[in-house]
Amino acid sequence: LGHTTIKDIARKLKISTSTVSRALRDKYDVNPETRQRVLDLARELNYLPSSQALGLKQKKTLTIGVVVPEIDNEFFSDAIYGIENVAFERDYHVMICQTRDSAEREERIVEKLLTARVDGIILSISSSVTDVKHLKRVMEYDVPLVLFDRISDAIDTHKVLNDDYDGALKAVEYLVKRGKKRIAHLAGSLNLQISKLRLNGYKDALKKAGMPINQNLIVESGFKREESRIAAKALLLDQKPDAIFCASDNVAIGAILAARDLGISVPKEVAIMGFSNLSISELIEPPLSTVNQPAKAMGETSAKLLLDIIGQGDKIFDPKTIVLKTEVIPREST
Amino acid sequence: LGHTTIKDIARKLKISTSTVSRALRDKYDVNPETRQRVLDLARELNYLPSSQALGLKQKKTLTIGVVVPEIDNEFFSDAIYGIENVAFERDYHVMICQTRDSAEREERIVEKLLTARVDGIILSISSSVTDVKHLKRVMEYDVPLVLFDRISDAIDTHKVLNDDYDGALKAVEYLVKRGKKRIAHLAGSLNLQISKLRLNGYKDALKKAGMPINQNLIVESGFKREESRIAAKALLLDQKPDAIFCASDNVAIGAILAARDLGISVPKEVAIMGFSNLSISELIEPPLSTVNQPAKAMGETSAKLLLDIIGQGDKIFDPKTIVLKTEVIPREST
């Protein structure tokens, strides 16, 4: 019953716990016979070491925390996929946590991870977060922190990003080239860095094309599907755009649903383009053009960066920002 | 630098660690002044207790492990949502783990959770698992285990289920009523209990309707989208079914994609119905009928059951099986 300990093994074998420990770790000089007896009994008793005791002793947990707004989201689950691949290789365990875009939960989760003494944290900031004191706290503890995608310039740590500005620029240029005249923008949450950059890309693309920037065509929609659906519905009714550039996959889905609600055909009457990973766009007829984000690569890059920092121990690193390329994927058949 | 401990506080305040501990836990008699000084310093030093030390001492981690085949899946992420709600309320932390349907990963993860000394585990078995010895191990350790949805009859523990048989029966009856004559079944992985039950429901519905059971119309497709797409393509070409009942959401999506690949219109030429949570079906035009699973409720039920068992301590429970109702949601406009 309960968990077998090294002590149980020592007692039954009438040897000391240190010998058992040594035999189990297969690293020190131990009489081969003794080792075998220990190994056999350990197997028989279903021995599993306690990572708590180990962590306590060695000040390492071989665990990293990953904090994302939501796991049921193509972009983040791809990123997690990438993170897990790298971690798995290096024998690190990944604790996946979702904040559901709540600042309160994000704080609670970060605290929990700190309490669990994870060796490092990879995090994408919730859109409702306005104060990053919980992240500064992580840094005060000297727990390596890598932010990805949804970052903040209020904190000076390692970051892994898309070229958001450039992606948005190219997306809107693409729409312009297809002859769109009233290109709207559903901007997500503008307290996020990525949203601001994407908005800037949108604006600059219009400027370059000599088109006016119409504030009525720019709407801060939030990142949730239903929020965006409502925002998009109002936008479509009031402004009759012939294209909408959306700040994320879910925003784009919200916009598609809104168009359907109103009987407006996509992309014939209104083109919808998202900053996105929409493999889901495959399910939509006809498929949409998107700006694809290298989600998996972002995850891998973040994890490698974090684990390298952890591996280096106390050596101090200058915060590093890595920018990954996005790519416009045209999908219209016409 | 690093983490502040109770010792640091004690040293600076020139008091004993026990007093600090007592002050922090706000439970024993401590001089209010002393307590205040401790609290203040703790805040100043950013003190956070070590859950490792705590867990070691009290043999409790206030953490449960949740193991699912994939997190990027409407059904499982809804279930996780339900689990988190219940856990959050009771101040439990949830470690989310995905196996990606790999038996090897499932074993590794379970071992990791045991090693982390989680207080209990909620798990949905990967479709590639054939041997449940890792689950028996969990039970040997007296770590409470609740299986949900993808269960196995090879292990006698607590279980939370859909009425899979009944749901399948009703789904196929619905298709029969709509005049379908060649109803096929994409069965997922038949080494899973749920798949067998759904297959039985399918067969019995046909029998009741006096329709023949044609083995060529039953295909073990696996649970992945792309696997199912390939299986469905072959099925559609060879057998020309006028309806397909699918064992899950992703199987249904695979079937839809296959139909599109072949230029077969859904649901006009072939109706596709999934055992599912497809809120995604909202995105598909026209929307599909489904058998809806109460995913969130399954999560909540599993978590409540598990936490109740944990709460009861050593008291021994008879393994309990809870069955939740599914529901056919007709969505065809015609």
Added chain:
DNA sequence: TTGTAAGCGTTATCAA
């Protein structure tokens, strides 16, 4: 009200 000391499971240092 506070301090001392033992113990949770493990490893590392030092002696034997």
Added chain:
DNA sequence: TTGATAACGCTTACAA
């Protein structure tokens, strides 16, 4: 090659 022992951070009898 093995065994005592201390230590990791924390709680809790027990003693003061």
